[in-house]
Amino acid sequence: MYDFAYQKPGSLADAVSVLSGDMEAKALAGGQTFIPVLKQRLNKPSTVVDLAGLGLSGITVSGDVITIGAMTRHADIASNADIKAKIPGLAHQASLIGDEAVRHRGTMGGSLANNDPAACYPSALLALGGTIKTDRRTIAADDFFQGMFTTALDQGEIITSIDLPIPEKSAYEKFRNPASRYAIVGVFVAKFASGVRLAITGASQGGVFRHTEMEKALSANFAPDAIAGIVTPADGLNGDIHASAEYRAHLIGVISKRAVAKAA
Amino acid sequence: MGYQGIGASVRRKEDLRFLSGKGNYTDDINRPGQLYAVIKRSDRPHATIDSIDIAAASAAPGVVKVFTGADIVEAGLGGIPCGWQIHNIDGTPMAEPMHPVLAVGKVRHVGDPVAVVIAESRQDAKNAAELLDIAYTDMSAVANLTDAVKPGAVEVHDGVGGNICYDWAIGDKAIVDGVFANAHKVVKLDLTNNRLIPNAMEPRVALGDFDTSSGDWTLYTTSQNPHVIRLLMGAFVLHIPENKLRVVAPDVGGGFGSKIYHYAEEAIVTWAAGKLRRPVKWTADRSESFMSDAHGRDHVSTAEMAIDKEGHFLGLRITTLANMGAYLSTFAPAVPTYLYATLLAGVYKTPVIYCNVKAVFTNTVPVDAYRGAGRPEATYLLERLVDVIALETGIDKVELRRKNFIGVDAFPYQTPVALQYDSGDYQTTLKVALKNADWDGFEARRAEAKKRGKLRGIGISTYVEACGIAPSAVVGSLGARAGLYEVAEIRVHPTGSVTVFTGTHSHGQGHETTFAQLVVDQLGVPFDQIEIVHGDTAKIPFGMGTYGSRSLPVGGSAMVKAMDKVIAKGKKIAAHLMEAAVEDIEFKDNTFTVAGTDKSKTLTDISLAAYVPHNYPIEELEPGLDETAFYDPKNFTFPGGCHIAEVEIDPETGVVEMVGFTAVDDVGRVVNPMIVEGQVQGGVAQGIGQALMEACTYDSDGQLLSGSYMDYAMPRANDIPGSLSVATENTLCTHNPLGSKGCGEVGAIGSPPAVINAVVDALKEYGVRHLDMPATGAKLWSIIQAAPSSGHTPAMAAE
Numbered sequence A: 001m002y003d004f005a006y007q008k009p010g011s012l013a014d015a016v017s018v019l020s021g022d023m024e025a026k027a028l029a030g031g032q033t034f035i036p037v038l039k040q041r042l043n044k045p046s047t048v049v050d051l052a053g054l055g056l057s058g059i060t061v062s063g064d065v066i067t068i069g070a071m072t073r074h075a076d077i078a079s080n081a082d083i084k085a086k087i088p089g090l091a092h093q094a095s096l097i098g099d100e101a102v103r104h105r106g107t108m109g110g111s112l113a114n115n116d117p118a119a120c121y122p123s124a125l126l127a128l129g130g131t132i133k134t135d136r137r138t139i140a141a142d143d144f145f146q147g148m149f150t151t152a153l154d155q156g157e158i159i160t161s162i163d164l165p166i167p168e169k170s171a172y173e174k175f176r177n178p179a180s181r182y183a184i185v186g187v188f189v190a191k192f193a194s195g196v197r198l199a200i201t202g203a204s205q206g207g208v209f210r211h212t213e214m215e216k217a218l219s220a221n222f223a224p225d226a227i228a229g230i231v232t233p234a235d236g237l238n239g240d241i242h243a244s245a246e247y248r249a250h251l252i253g254v255i256s257k258r259a260v261a262k263a264a
Numbered sequence B: 001m002g003y004q005g006i007g008a009s010v011r012r013k014e015d016l017r018f019l020s021g022k023g024n025y026t027d028d029i030n031r032p033g034q035l036y037a038v039i040k041r042s043d044r045p046h047a048t049i050d051s052i053d054i055a056a057a058s059a060a061p062g063v064v065k066v067f068t069g070a071d072i073v074e075a076g077l078g079g080i081p082c083g084w085q086i087h088n089i090d091g092t093p094m095a096e097p098m099h100p101v102l103a104v105g106k107v108r109h110v111g112d113p114v115a116v117v118i119a120e121s122r123q124d125a126k127n128a129a130e131l132l133d134i135a136y137t138d139m140s141a142v143a144n145l146t147d148a149v150k151p152g153a154v155e156v157h158d159g160v161g162g163n164i165c166y167d168w169a170i171g172d173k174a175i176v177d178g179v180f181a182n183a184h185k186v187v188k189l190d191l192t193n194n195r196l197i198p199n200a201m202e203p204r205v206a207l208g209d210f211d212t213s214s215g216d217w218t219l220y221t222t223s224q225n226p227h228v229i230r231l232l233m234g235a236f237v238l239h240i241p242e243n244k245l246r247v248v249a250p251d252v253g254g255g256f257g258s259k260i261y262h263y264a265e266e267a268i269v270t271w272a273a274g275k276l277r278r279p280v281k282w283t284a285d286r287s288e289s290f291m292s293d294a295h296g297r298d299h300v301s302t303a304e305m306a307i308d309k310e311g312h313f314l315g316l317r318i319t320t321l322a323n324m325g326a327y328l329s330t331f332a333p334a335v336p337t338y339l340y341a342t343l344l345a346g347v348y349k350t351p352v353i354y355c356n357v358k359a360v361f362t363n364t365v366p367v368d369a370y371r372g373a374g375r376p377e378a379t380y381l382l383e384r385l386v387d388v389i390a391l392e393t394g395i396d397k398v399e400l401r402r403k404n405f406i407g408v409d410a411f412p413y414q415t416p417v418a419l420q421y422d423s424g425d426y427q428t429t430l431k432v433a434l435k436n437a438d439w440d441g442f443e444a445r446r447a448e449a450k451k452r453g454k455l456r457g458i459g460i461s462t463y464v465e466a467c468g469i470a471p472s473a474v475v476g477s478l479g480a481r482a483g484l485y486e487v488a489e490i491r492v493h494p495t496g497s498v499t500v501f502t503g504t505h506s507h508g509q510g511h512e513t514t515f516a517q518l519v520v521d522q523l524g525v526p527f528d529q530i531e532i533v534h535g536d537t538a539k540i541p542f543g544m545g546t547y548g549s550r551s552l553p554v555g556g557s558a559m560v561k562a563m564d565k566v567i568a569k570g571k572k573i574a575a576h577l578m579e580a581a582v583e584d585i586e587f588k589d590n591t592f593t594v595a596g597t598d599k600s601k602t603l604t605d606i607s608l609a610a611y612v613p614h615n616y617p618i619e620e621l622e623p624g625l626d627e628t629a630f631y632d633p634k635n636f637t638f639p640g641g642c643h644i645a646e647v648e649i650d651p652e653t654g655v656v657e658m659v660g661f662t663a664v665d666d667v668g669r670v671v672n673p674m675i676v677e678g679q680v681q682g683g684v685a686q687g688i689g690q691a692l693m694e695a696c697t698y699d700s701d702g703q704l705l706s707g708s709y710m711d712y713a714m715p716r717a718n719d720i721p722g723s724l725s726v727a728t729e730n731t732l733c734t735h736n737p738l739g740s741k742g743c744g745e746v747g748a749i750g751s752p753p754a755v756i757n758a759v760v761d762a763l764k765e766y767g768v769r770h771l772d773m774p775a776t777g778a779k780l781w782s783i784i785q786a787a788p789s790s791g792h793t794p795a796m797a798a799e
């Protein structure tokens, strides 16, 4: 890595001021993406601003919303009793991320801010219709993701927590990349009284997206068969040495059915 | 404590050190005043180097020196030598282009070292390396074997026409062609053996040190064979005599072949340490390992078997293209010839065999031996071909194998491809494997899986391999530029404890335990009074190192010979002390006894007398009890056996799940059953990796696409079936004193064809005849899609 300055501010305001005052400063959460990037010298921050001192971790339930602090670790999400009971799809999703070491360092805020097109959480946030809270505003899931590695966050803006509405049913099904074990296709499905939302990660060149045709069919009939005939076109999907766009298009159908079967 | 000699599953004594972080790896070693080297590598597959401007890098903070290829040329250093010379069919030697320590004029693969920056810290060196200004002119590149041999393909080395390193053959083509012309049937199969990246857990490290008072060089390096490195680097590259050069390979975290070879970085740090009068350390990044450690396998072959009406094999005809990469690595030319083509008889009586191998240069990382080295390629080819023959003749695949097996009474068996197998019993390993895998119950399991919507398949492979390398005169006649004996020194200390100095090297195999068990067995010394020393040319007389499953059959045999000498000398001393004739002295359980009497002396009594020779036959015998043996094997050893894989395929995704694996191997005498089981498990894991997921991938322009773990799939614990069953059914090696054959590679040799045979079997209703490794979900899904019977939907689980 290149040399950089390190700061661990004790208040959100301080962190925001360092990050906003310096275009080259960058936030550090669990470091499970950022540190490998630094080690490969693909990023040259002036100051690394560690968010660990801001008290941003924790999981609380109020009414029909679960609020997860941005610095909450994957392992804590996977093992939290409330999440397991109320959004089992999310607990399961967190348990599938990386390995033990990654899950004990990586955070939900870091993953969402990074918006890797193969990351898991973006599908949960989008399918649950959650809301991102930052140091300055709230951003609806539908507005947050803006293409791979791109979000609605401004320079220096810090995610503080994530609000996730509790669905009636939820499930995550992941088809892993055989090498990285990230998602080649990951499907999060959430059934609410108002209808079904289904989001797909890993597959599209544009990053995570909602499959509205499937959502419509599932809102009418929440069963795998309801989406059995839906063909997803390969246009705009990723193709790489692991999976062609056609394979991903096919997997979207298979994995979505399995997610629904698991939730139903 | 219990019995700790041969046959006991003694816990590995090295593991406490490894598991508690107390190992001493090369990167743990630091010398006073040490500098750090960072290698600037080519990011181009093929380009001329037009200029290198080192001014900015040289002036950067902390930088002590920048060297380029020009400095290496000026210093008169040699190229990286190749340890084996193959001859073409026409008798001329192979093409052996210069392999410079740092690129001169041209780069030939992504990762080719171009310059080295040496600085006070690694960070300084890395920063400065980015300031090197290298002007390249890109050339077109070839990565792929079939492209490289096409007419008009760009030449990787000027003057090496058609990129052919050698065009070699074994067998009599006219005779084999004659057999084919008259055969009842010929079955033909085109297949590839996928390219692999070894991925030892510990990346390579090299630390060069120069002692200004003595004028001696020391190289600490992650090597499987420090003496070989001393010889190759000292004699051919740096021109340093052995007495001035020490090579230390301390704890090494896995090699799988990739740490056999002499690499440029070793020469660079050793040479630079002498020039700069300061120690210089280089530590590979993981990404660097992907593009600088020698890769493995990478064959394209066509195989044909001529058979008679009953399915007897009459003749085998093969052509193979083998990728050498951009330069010849230490063992590379031997792998697709004498470690491959000589194994093509397999376990079968095939009377005539012809194999033509063309080794090909490409713009890729050098390719060399990787766990199994040549024998996995031969086994995969043969065992796939046998399954296709079974498919096309309708003969049961087990029956077909049985009827062609070399019989248990046929040993020693001379194959048509040079080797003479000393022992084996293929019917027994087959029989036990079929039983352990419940072969007969398979169709019921297939039917049950079908109810769950899964395609279940079973695959078998019966194999033999050659290891325990090797008789020096034989390999010399085949082109080896070294002898392949092994060396052991047994030092019995004055109070009876023992230090063993072995020329083999343990990098995970557990020699410190296994070799101590040999001493327990033969000298009766307690396990905890035995120390095994390896990996240091200053301590060990000589040695050829560890690879080719040779440590126990060759290195262990050297120990037995040295211990024989200890006992022989001990008997003379005992005879003197007990006033008896030497012929009357017996040695057993650590004790010398006068036969038929109760007069005895322990080994400690004898060693004490040997080092304190007050009452000693000093006229006839030197003091001391320290014996050395060089053991040159009489033949290769021939482990073999039967592997059975069982898989389930999800027809919706194409994903293969390993649901069962059974290995029954013949490894000769087993010293430590637990360690043998571990070795076979590890080898099988690598074989499953090759069969199902590992794929080193270059694009057609020579860029490495699988350059990190994000894109290079390695097997993990959950890819290996929990029911993995390992057993041995052993026949003894007839020509070494231990009867051991070696077990390090059998897992990686026998397993890939078993897995692919199982996958093909699972897909039989889709009319699949063959598919190339790795059998990824993506590949199987497209095969299922394209199959004529893809309209057929297997029964789905009721959800």
Ligand SMILES: Cc1cc2nc3c(=O)[nH]c(=O)nc-3n(C[C@H](O)[C@H](O)[C@H](O)COP(=O)(O)OP(=O)(O)OC[C@H]3O[C@@H](n4cnc5c(N)ncnc54)[C@H](O)[C@@H]3O)c2cc1C
Binding pocket: A026, A027, A028, A029, A030, A031, A032, A033, A034, A035, A051, A070, A071, A096, A097, A098, A099, A102, A105, A106, A107, A108, A109, A110, A111, A113, A114, A116, A118, A119, A120, A121, A153, A157, A158, A159, A160, A180, A181, A182, A183
């Ligand atoms: C071996 C391995 C396997 C993995 N497998 C998976 C997988 O299967 N699925 C998956 O989804 N992920 C996977 N990951 C990624 C992992 O989930 C990371 O934890 C995650 O992507 C980033 O979270 P982090 O807390 O580590 O953030 P960091 O790496 O610290 O930061 C990532 C980025 O987000 C920014 N950032 C961090 N926190 C905030 C915040 N609160 N507000 C604003 N910006 C912020 C940082 O500035 C940085 O740009 C894997 C990682 C590894 C190393």
